[in-house]
Amino acid sequence: MNHLKVVETSRTGYNTQSVIKTPVAMETKPVNPERAIDQKLVEKAQKGDKRAFGILVEKYHKKLTRLLARMVRDQSEIEDIVQDSFIKAYRAINNFRGDSAFYTWLYRIGINTAKNHLVSLGRRPKAMNDVEIEDVENFEDGQELRNLETPENSMMTGEIVTTVNDTIESLPDELKEAISLREMDGLSYEEIAELMQCPIGTVRSRIFRAREAIAEKLKPLIETSNKRW
Amino acid sequence: MKDKISSLFDNEFTDSELDSLLSDVTKNKKHQINWSYYQITRDVLQGNYVTSSPMTAKIMEAIEKEPTQMGGFVQNSATTLRAEFNYLPHLFAFSVLILIAAMLFNSPINSNSVNSVLLVQDEIPAEMMQAHFAHTATNASYFVQTGFSNIK
Numbered sequence: 001m002n003h004l005k006v007v008e009t010s011r012t013g014y015n016t017q018s019v020i021k022t023p024v025a026m027e028t029k030p031v032n033p034e035r036a037i038d039q040k041l042v043e044k045a046q047k048g049d050k051r052a053f054g055i056l057v058e059k060y061h062k063k064l065t066r067l068l069a070r071m072v073r074d075q076s077e078i079e080d081i082v083q084d085s086f087i088k089a090y091r092a093i094n095n096f097r098g099d100s101a102f103y104t105w106l107y108r109i110g111i112n113t114a115k116n117h118l119v120s121l122g123r124r125p126k127a128m129n130d131v132e133i134e135d136v137e138n139f140e141d142g143q144e145l146r147n148l149e150t151p152e153n154s155m156m157t158g159e160i161v162t163t164v165n166d167t168i169e170s171l172p173d174e175l176k177e178a179i180s181l182r183e184m185d186g187l188s189y190e191e192i193a194e195l196m197q198c199p200i201g202t203v204r205s206r207i208f209r210a211r212e213a214i215a216e217k218l219k220p221l222i223e224t225s226n227k228r229w
Numbered sequence: 230m231k232d233k234i235s236s237l238f239d240n241e242f243t244d245s246e247l248d249s250l251l252s253d254v255t256k257n258k259k260h261q262i263n264w265s266y267y268q269i270t271r272d273v274l275q276g277n278y279v280t281s282s283p284m285t286a287k288i289m290e291a292i293e294k295e296p297t298q299m300g301g302f303v304q305n306s307a308t309t310l311r312a313e314f315n316y317l318p319h320l321f322a323f324s325v326l327i328l329i330a331a332m333l334f335n336s337p338i339n340s341n342s343v344n345s346v347l348l349v350q351d352e353i354p355a356e357m358m359q360a361h362f363a364h365t366a367t368n369a370s371y372f373v374q375t376g377f378s379n380i381k
Binding site for chain 1: 232242251253255271284292297
């Protein structure tokens, strides 16, 4: 009888299952760091810091666009709804008390804005049930937006994807592995340090250097792309 | 500093670092641009990247026209702690009120006032008290006298 042992490996070839996920309590880390960042940014925005709200816009506009693409099919309409949603969120920012995640709150605003928009055009909005709202924080689906891409945008997407992938391929192995384990496998610095058998500080530095190299290559492309708009 | 911004992007920070790191990102335009490149890299590697119009700039242009929101509800650990215990003064005031009410309810107010009158009376010479009562109309005599005076 053959005993087959199935070991889940990451896209980088590491056995990510063997990493013991135990938090190190040397310095206090927030329980939910993502939410802690958002809460701080909201607090800054509530105190009048519009740039803090800008980071929230940068962080969530694509995610919100992807979600609203399930209700509205027209790209320009979606962009208008996303913009209106953020403006409404900013106007109501003082009412946000952190009872839910910022994105869940923003998503509800987005859904209501989209529904009102469709009703004003005499169209019937698609029902979005509570299960979808509960699951919204984990929602990632680029396909919805790819369906709406213009041929020109699609070409630019191809160029950017190729640039990122080519740059990663050209990186020294340790940088390539660190950034891939972080972005593709979603491992924490501690887990990556354990896998790569190096200090956490080294992991931090490798990921940063990989990002800087990619950013350097992306810069001219993005600048050209922005000038087109 | 830039490597710390990269760590922040990965949610790898300590409580004490968060405030200063976010201040750096919000105040430094270069950090914000890097942040957007980090986001593109992540989207590409996770298969979610799609080119779209630069919406952040458009949205922020509209937000800039909005009146600045000030004085919102600030929820940090200190205020949360304060919020948890801010009922204590009310509880103390309520307890004091209950205590006073209980004391008043149990104490013989009328008898006390009679006692206090008697105590005062003890200190006044007897002849003075007699003179006082002699010239003070009782209820009945007062009204009888008043009634007579009206008839006259």
